[in-house]
Amino acid sequence: xxxxxxxxxxxxxxxxxxxxxxxxxxxxxxxxxxxxxxxxxxxxxxxxxxxxxxxxxxxxxxxxxxxxxxxxxxxxxxxxxxxxxxxxxxxxxxxxxxxxxxxxxxxxxxxxxxxxxxxxxxxxxxxxxxxxxxxxxxxxxxxxxxxxxxxxxxxxxxxxxxxxxxxxxxxxxxxxxxxxxxxxxxxxxxxxxxxxxxxxxxxxxxxxxxxxxxxxxxxxxxxxxxxxxxxxxxxxxxxxxxxxxxxxxxxxxxxxxxxxxxx
Amino acid sequence: xxxxxxxxxxxxxxxxxxxxxxxxxxxxxxxxxxxxxxxxxxxxxxxxxxxxxxxxxxxxxxxxxxxxxxxxxxxxxxxxxxxxxxxxxxxxxxxxxxxxxxxxxxxxxxxxxxxxxxxxxxxxxxxxxxxxxxxxxxxxxxxxxxxxxxxxxxxxxxxxxxxxxxxxxxxxxxxxxxxxxxxxxxxxxxxxxxxxxxxxxxxxxxxxxxxxxxxxxxxxxxxxxxxxxxxxxxxxxxxxxxxxxxxxxxxxxxxxxxxxxxxxxxxxxxxxxxxxxxxxxxxxxxxxxxxxxxxxxxxxxxxxxxxxxxxxxxxxxxxxxxxxxxxxxxxxxxxxxxxxxxxxxxxxxxxxxxxxxxxxxxxxxxxxxxxxxxxxxxxxxxxxxxxxxxxxxxxxxxxxxxxxxxxxxxxxxxxxxxxxxxxxxxxxxxxxxxxxxxxxxxxxxxxxxxxxxxxxxxxxxxxxxxxxxxxxxxxxxxxxxxxxxxxxxxxxxxxxxxxxxxxxxxxxxxxxxxxxxxxxxxxxxxxxxxxxxxxxxxxxxxxxxxxxxxxxxxxxxxxxxxxxxxxxxxxxxxxxxxxxxxxxxxxxxxxxxxxxxxxxxxxxxxxxxxxxxxxxxxxxxxxxxxxxxxxxxxxxxxxxxxxxxxxxxxxxxxxxxxxxxxxxxx
Numbered sequence: 001x002x003x004x005x006x007x008x009x010x011x012x013x014x015x016x017x018x019x020x021x022x023x024x025x026x027x028x029x030x031x032x033x034x035x036x037x038x039x040x041x042x043x044x045x046x047x048x049x050x051x052x053x054x055x056x057x058x059x060x061x062x063x064x065x066x067x068x069x070x071x072x073x074x075x076x077x078x079x080x081x082x083x084x085x086x087x088x089x090x091x092x093x094x095x096x097x098x099x100x101x102x103x104x105x106x107x108x109x110x111x112x113x114x115x116x117x118x119x120x121x122x123x124x125x126x127x128x129x130x131x132x133x134x135x136x137x138x139x140x141x142x143x144x145x146x147x148x149x150x151x152x153x154x155x156x157x158x159x160x161x162x163x164x165x166x167x168x169x170x171x172x173x174x175x176x177x178x179x180x181x182x183x184x185x186x187x188x189x190x191x192x193x194x195x196x197x198x199x200x201x202x203x204x205x206x207x208x209x210x211x212x213x214x215x216x217x218x219x220x221x222x223x224x225x226x227x228x229x230x231x232x233x234x235x236x237x238x239x240x241x242x243x244x245x246x247x248x249x250x251x252x253x254x255x256x257x258x259x260x261x262x263x
Numbered sequence: 264x265x266x267x268x269x270x271x272x273x274x275x276x277x278x279x280x281x282x283x284x285x286x287x288x289x290x291x292x293x294x295x296x297x298x299x300x301x302x303x304x305x306x307x308x309x310x311x312x313x314x315x316x317x318x319x320x321x322x323x324x325x326x327x328x329x330x331x332x333x334x335x336x337x338x339x340x341x342x343x344x345x346x347x348x349x350x351x352x353x354x355x356x357x358x359x360x361x362x363x364x365x366x367x368x369x370x371x372x373x374x375x376x377x378x379x380x381x382x383x384x385x386x387x388x389x390x391x392x393x394x395x396x397x398x399x400x401x402x403x404x405x406x407x408x409x410x411x412x413x414x415x416x417x418x419x420x421x422x423x424x425x426x427x428x429x430x431x432x433x434x435x436x437x438x439x440x441x442x443x444x445x446x447x448x449x450x451x452x453x454x455x456x457x458x459x460x461x462x463x464x465x466x467x468x469x470x471x472x473x474x475x476x477x478x479x480x481x482x483x484x485x486x487x488x489x490x491x492x493x494x495x496x497x498x499x500x501x502x503x504x505x506x507x508x509x510x511x512x513x514x515x516x517x518x519x520x521x522x523x524x525x526x527x528x529x530x531x532x533x534x535x536x537x538x539x540x541x542x543x544x545x546x547x548x549x550x551x552x553x554x555x556x557x558x559x560x561x562x563x564x565x566x567x568x569x570x571x572x573x574x575x576x577x578x579x580x581x582x583x584x585x586x587x588x589x590x591x592x593x594x595x596x597x598x599x600x601x602x603x604x605x606x607x608x609x610x611x612x613x614x615x616x617x618x619x620x621x622x623x624x625x626x627x628x629x630x631x632x633x634x635x636x637x638x639x640x641x642x643x644x645x646x647x648x649x650x651x652x653x654x655x656x657x658x659x660x661x662x663x664x665x666x667x668x669x670x671x672x673x674x675x676x677x678x679x680x681x682x683x684x685x686x687x688x689x690x691x692x693x694x695x696x697x698x699x700x701x702x703x704x705x706x707x708x709x710x711x712x713x714x715x716x717x718x719x720x721x722x723x724x725x726x727x728x729x730x731x732x733x734x735x736x737x738x739x740x741x742x743x744x745x746x747x748x749x750x751x752x753x754x755x756x757x758x759x760x761x762x763x764x765x766x767x768x769x770x771x772x773x774x775x776x777x778x779x780x781x782x783x784x785x786x787x788x789x790x791x792x793x794x795x796x797x798x799x800x801x802x803x804x805x806x807x808x809x810x811x812x813x814x815x816x817x818x819x820x821x822x823x824x825x826x827x828x829x830x831x832x833x834x835x836x837x838x839x840x841x842x843x844x845x846x847x848x849x850x851x852x853x854x855x856x857x858x859x860x861x862x863x864x865x866x867x868x869x870x871x872x873x874x875x876x877x878x879x880x881x882x883x884x885x886x887x888x889x890x891x892x893x894x895x896x897x898x899x900x901x902x903x904x905x906x907x908x909x910x911x912x913x914x915x916x917x918x919x920x921x922x923x924x925x926x927x928x929x
Binding site: 055068126134144160 | 335351354411418443460469524566592793
């Protein structure tokens with residue numbers, strides 16, 4: 001382990017008692033934080049202090065604390081997941097902060113992610129997008145042998161790159177349009193790249209984009225903030241791929257033969 | 264609260280013949296191993312497709328077992344409700360599994376087979392699992408891989424386009440399929456996508472941020488649950504034809520573990536209090552390769568995948584002096600000469616080397632540290648060194664294989680593992696024990712099914728790496744979707760009990776409200792987290808990697824005292840009818856405290872060492888686990904009779920194919 005010291009910090013934290021309440025920033029002091037602690041462990045310490053004083057602890061989402069479940073979600077000094085690239089809040093460690101520093105902590109700010117309490121937001125809009133088309137329709141038990149369709153390593157690797165998205169929503173929180181394009185395009189790229197995803201390729205991209213629009217997410221204006229804050233390194237290439245697939249699917253739909261005419 | 268209608272212990276005591284027990288209580292099909300599952304599937308009653316929507320199934324948990332089960336039953340046309348405590352089913356902790364999933368495909372042409380996977384799993388479990396269940400697991404393993412590939416799970420591939428494999432502990436073949444260092448994530452997202460499809464189609468209703476608080480029993484059968492809406496605090500009962508619990512393990516009883524923060528034993532323990540048997544709670548897995556504890560502020564321990572042991576070599580210095588110098592920062596481990604390093608796994612277990620199974624590797628690490636040759640500032644750590652692999656293969660190859668794990672290690676510790684050896688130490692990771700189930704995965708309560716880590720069924724006393732994902736998906740995709748409809752067909756079309764006709768629902772809701780009221784009204788001085796932390800220290804010290812009669816007895820007394828303190832002195836701020844993170848934790852800790860006593864009692868009663876359960880009194884001269892097959896070749900199953908009043912009965916294990924041998928990895 002690298003050598004550990006302790007820090008004293010000032011925290012400005014967004015407090016909001018419930019969805020329809022007015023929120024505000026509250027200032028707290030926290031001391032004796034080990035540089036080896038994670039950011040969430042620092043909040044645990046603060047929460048224990050607050051509980052000891054009979055005050056309500058700060059509610060925040062978290063679960064695995066190893067950077068993979070995608071549940072932790074907070075904006076630290078204006079950056080979703082804080083200052084380190086490629087790191088979720090739960091994997092951010094306090095050695096990246098200075099003694100005496102003031103840290104501002106807010107929830108994800110985006111209309112489709114309404115605040116539930118303090119730093120907790122409602123991200124069910126993401127689930128709805130996946131429900132619209134983020135799957136391959138294959139009945140349990142009906143699959144062919146896994147090695148029947150060879151898939152070039154490069155193709156599998158690209159699908160895997162795209163599949164690494166953890167659905168945390170940092171991309172939306174960072175975007176001035178609250179666009180979910182990076183999230184949606186990650187799933188579209190994973191499934192539309194693989195041979196298994198081809199039969200539903202067009203209907204998938206059309207349905208997912210529609211669900212995204214219906215949920216109130218904005219459009220992409222190519223600023224790349226999402227890519228900058230994504231803890232899993234998802235890139236704008238996926239958005240380009242999705243736009244291509246979307247354009248092709250839309251045109252195909254437009255010129256689609258209507259088949260037999262029925263009276 | 265225990266229900267006399269479903270008491271099983273008396274019935275079990277009278278079934279003295281093991282074969283009879285296997286047939287009539289464990290419900291293991293007759294006949295050769297390879298035909299058991301096919302035979303059973305044919306025996307199952309079916310539900311006509313048009314009638315399926317008339318049956319309501321509750322699935323609790325949305326991990327690999329729960330998510331796959333809910334998706335598959337929904338796809339068949341059953342009316343499914345699925346509950347999870349997270350904000351989305353995609354968060355379930357199956358997502359954190361790193362290394363891979365086993366299957367007997369034998370794509371590597373290395374002599375693998377269904378029987379070999381079966382045998383390795385039985386042996387890895389120290390001969391304490393059922394033959395029939397484990398064979399079924401091995402048998403369906405291949406279908407799991409097919410299913411996942413068809414869903415678009417991007418497993419690693421060779422240049423020729425076929426699937427790649429890696430090796431895992433306890434096996435001499437390469438049968439582990441993987442998706443970089445995040446196989447669990449990809450498999451869970453596969454199950455989540457299948458589940459999402461059914462939610463979109465309306466056959467599955469998903470309830471996020473709902474925590475199961477109790478089980479509802481009607482006429483001796485599981486017919487519903489009570490949940491707390493974690494946003495509004497609403498307590499509500501739900502009626503159904505049957506209930507499937509896929510609620511994970513109880514590793515967080517150790518406070519520090521590799522589990523997610525929210526993982527808890529509440530659902531399983533509530534079922535136990537209603538009369539479900541709890542099997543082998545003392546079988547807990549301590550994973551050998553986690554990042555060591557750094558201090559008191561730590562909330563969780565992070566696993567470094569077992570796959571790292573493919574290329575990393577585990578060592579400590581040969582002398583205490585050098586270890587001390589390393590601990591004090593006076594000696595750089597890279598400067599320790601080759602002849603001064605003790606690669607203790609390679610020395611003790613030459614044929615499996617660094618890939619010795621988890622229980623054995625963990626104990627060996629403890630042994631080295633007990634001998635004062637541990638590293639890390641606390642003295643509780645050993646090295647996992649990639650120097651030789653990097654010299655042999657180059658840094659790029661190692662980065663390609665384990666890049667994300669190395670990054671994670673550096674984030675947490677601030678040390679670059681490409682340049683310095685990793686420091687690792689064992690930590691609570693998985694629990695083999697769980698609710699007792701028969702071959703059909705039904706508990707001792709009719710209508711209550713249990714899948715995944717929550718049940719006890721397949722891993723015996725020790726789970727091999729890459730087998731948890733296999734078991735979760737086997738239960739979820741293939742076993743439960745066959746066995747649950749069989750139960751439903753027997754129930755007939757009368758429908759789930761109506762809440763207004765059965766006072767049990769309102770009574771269960773009232774009991775949950777009363778319990779929450781009781782917690783809220785303590786108004787003490789200690790936070791639930793602080794008490795949980797203390798519980799964890801007791802369990803780790805006295806019911807961790809090495810257990811003794813004396814230690815366990817004193818642990819039980821300490822837990823009782825801590826529990827008393829909890830109910831007198833726990834402090835929960837906020838209100839019960841809103842989002843309250845302290846109340847959530849307190850309710851879970853309350854059940855952990857009761858459960859911890861059961862855990863220690865089971866560890867006390869099992870007077871032998873096997874797998875993850877190591878009783879210091881039972882060891883060979885070389886310090887290896889010493890089984891006592893004459894007395895303990897059985898499943899220890901507990902029945903709840905009242906507070907701290909648990910009765911232990913046995914399910915004898917019948918081995919028709921495997922010869923009970925001393926497990927050797929030398």
